[in-house]
Amino acid sequence: MSSVETVRSLFASRGGANYLGEAVSIATHMLQAGALAQRDSVSPQLVAAALLHDVGHLVASTSAQHDARHEETGAQWLTQLGFPSTVTEAVRLHVAAKRYLCSVEPAYLEALSSASVRSLELQGGAMSAQEATAFAELEHAAAAVAVRRWDDAAKDPTASVPAFDAFVPVLESVLR
Ligand code: FE
Numbered sequence: 292m293s294s295v296e297t298v299r300s301l302f303a304s305r306g307g308a309n310y311l312g313e314a315v316s317i318a319t320h321m322l323q324a325g326a327l328a329q330r331d332s333v334s335p336q337l338v339a340a341a342l343l344h345d346v347g348h349l350v351a352s353t354s355a356q357h358d359a360r361h362e363e364t365g366a367q368w369l370t371q372l373g374f375p376s377t378v379t380e381a382v383r384l385h386v387a388a389k390r391y392l393c394s395v396e397p398a399y400l401e402a403l404s405s406a407s408v409r410s411l412e413l414q415g416g417a418m419s420a421q422e423a424t425a426f427a428e429l430e431h432a433a434a435a436v437a438v439r440r441w442d443d444a445a446k447d448p449t450a451s452v453p454a455f456d457a458f459v460p461v462l463e464s465v466l467r
Contacts, residue, residue, distance in 0.1 A: 294372040312406035314448040323445035340381035384435030393417035
């Protein structure tokens with residue numbers, strides 16, 4: 292099976308799981324994040340990272356109810372499939388990006404969904420000023436922050452989301 296087919300079958304088989312107390316399924320959430328990235332006319336790598344940021348929830352276990360370092364699981368799984376670091380590192384850092392934004396933008400923390408506030412504690416809470424400075428210097432920090440903002444915006448149960456097939460050309464271009 293090609294890497295794109297592997298991702299497609301994961302979305303189809305496990306994507307219907309509820310997204311950690313949000314009003315959308317994990318697949319809907321990720322498709323919505325990918326569509327928001329695409330709307331912002333960013334690189335295909337960033338669109339792919341937005342689309343795939345939570346695959347760790349799908350591959351980790353059948354229970355998506357605990358957080359279980361899904362960003363690491365997802366980044367490793369995507370690396371095995373041949374995705375470049377511009378995709379995998381944005382996925383790996385998207386939880387750190389949340390802890391970063393909570394530290395540097397008070398308004399960000401206030402706007403988080405209640406489920407996201409609950410998981411924040413599990414994820415280590417807001418970064419210290421020192422941690423935030425170190426994070427901002429990472430090569431893929433800006434990409435991870437961008438993914439994080441689409442992630443947070445992609446929880447609208449009323450939005451119409453594209454089908455997985457709409458992203459196949461993007462994924463193929465990134466894997467080439
Ligand atoms: Fe997410």
